[in-house]
Amino acid sequence: MTLTQDFSLSDVLELPPTAAASSLSELQKLIDDERERCGKVISLPPDKFNDAQSDEVRVRFTGRKSPLQDWLKSLRNFPAEERKEAGAKINQLKAFLEVEVERFVTLCKQAAEQQRLNNERIDLTLPLPEVRLGSRHPVAVAAQQLLEPLRRLGFTVIDGPELEREFYNFEALNIPAEHPAREMQDTFFIASQWVLRTHTSSVQAHAMMERGVPLRVACAGFTYRNELDLTHVPTFRQIECLVVDKGITLAHLRSTLNAFFAEVFGRPVKLRLRSSYFPFTEPSAEIDVQCQQCFGSGCRSCKHTGWLEMGGCGLINTRVLESCGVDSKVYSGFAFGMGVDRIAMSKFGIADLRSLYEGDVLMSRQLALR
Ligand SMILES: [Zn+2]
Known part of the structure; x- marks a missing residue:
């Protein structure tokens, strides 16, 4: 013993x-x-x-x-x-x-x-084992940071279905079945009349038909196109804004874009609207923001143009208003949209867009710390 x-x-x-x-x-x-x-x-x-x-x-x-x-x-x-x-x-x-x-x-x-x-007894002075907290995905962070200024500008944030009827994705947005614009987008056709939405613009059609006008909404959601290279991935996020009211003009669009990008970049930035074509807007324009690396003098990030392409915009095509049941003689509107991933890329300095979707936890955690 x-x-x-x-x-x-x-x-x-x-x-x-x-x-x-x-x-x-x-x-x-x-x-x-x-x-x-x-x-x-x-x-x-x-x-x-x-x-x-x-x-x-x-x-x-x-x-x-x-x-x-x-x-x-x-x-x-x-x-x-x-x-x-x-x-x-x-x-x-x-x-x-x-x-x-x-x-x-x-x-x-x-x-x-x-x-x-x-x-x-637990010794409270001992160092804790490492607790791995999750972090939000960089694109999700960027999407929230883009939606925040829009909320302050009075936009209601909405969402729509990702599995979409062809009608909302195409016809309602002035892209009829034989329209060449459908060729611009490599659509995932899921079943007869059903597609994975190729843009968040389909939410525009839902909003106008279901909420009626006047309207001031924003949407940030996933979109799907069959493409994959350095700057394209099959699943990407778009942010989309839509305003419909009486007497809306390009001036409203321009001033909204000025206010939005000033908030995004934290200071007033120079914008350039470059004439373009989208089926659902008329007139249409590409939105260029002055390169924030070189402030217009030209550098590698802006491919020596002094400008960065951010997205597209325009006044809503009257055909779109009509097909969504809005009287285009009384109402007009503007819309603008952009890829959130592109903005996350420039914001976080990511060279290859695909790396955002490879599930690299280390990268997400590192970016989340910024
Ligand atoms: Zn530059």
């Missing part, structure tokens, strides 16, 4: 020599010794006893093989007149041992339990 402190429990727990008493005086000596032995043990600090050791104490003093049992048996050797008193003395000792030893064993168990709890 090993003890957790420098005394030998075996000495005190050792059974006394089997001296069968045959007289009261002999018995008294045995009882006194036993009391003393027990007293020695139960005066030890309870926290020095583990569970096995405290059990051993209990068995030694009150168990079936304790000396008390032998003494009770030896009563028959006593003179008849001493037998009763001897029995009473043994029982007295028995009662004493049972109470005192039980009390002591309980204290030992409590101390051992406390010891276990103490050992389990």
Whole structure:
């Protein structure tokens, strides 16, 4: 038996020599010794006893093989007149041992339990294991950063279905079945009449038909085209804004773009609207922002043009208004849209657009820290 402190429990727990008493005086000596032995043990600090050791104490003093049992048996050797008193003395000792030893064993168990709890105590000063928090995807971050200024400009942020009826993706936006504009987009046709939306402009049609006019909405969502190279991926995010009201002109579009890009870049930036063609707007323009690296003098990022192409815009084609049930003689509107991924690319300095979609956690985490 090993003890957790420098005394030998075996000495005190050792059974006394089997001296069968045959007289009261002999018995008294045995009882006194036993009391003393027990007293020695139960005066030890309870926290020095583990569970096995405290059990051993209990068995030694009150168990079936304790000396008390032998003494009770030896009563028959006593003179008849001493037998009763001897029995009473043994029982007295028995009662004493049972109470005192039980009390002591309980204290030992409590101390051992406390010891276990103490050992389990959490040290708040220890360094924590690394907790890996997730981070938002850079494109999702860029989308939110683009939507925020639009909210402040009074746009309601909406979304529409990504699996779209051909009607909303094409016909409603003045792109009839045989229109060459459908060739501009490598569409994923899913089933008859169903496509993965090739642009968020389909949300325009939904908004006008379902919400009615006047209208001021923005949408940032996934779009799908079958293309893949350095600057194109099959799944990309677009942000789209639409305003329909009475008397909307190019001036409203221009001033909204000025305010929007000033918020995006954190300072007023020079914009250029370059005449272009989109089926759903007339007139249409490409939106160029002055290169923020060289401020127009020409550098690698702007391919020495001094301008960066950001997206497209225009006044909503009256045919689109009409096919969405809006009276084009009363209402007019503008729309502009751009690829969020492109903006994330220039914002985070990413060279290959595809790297945004390779699930590279390290890159996402690094970008999220900015
Ligand atoms: Zn430049």
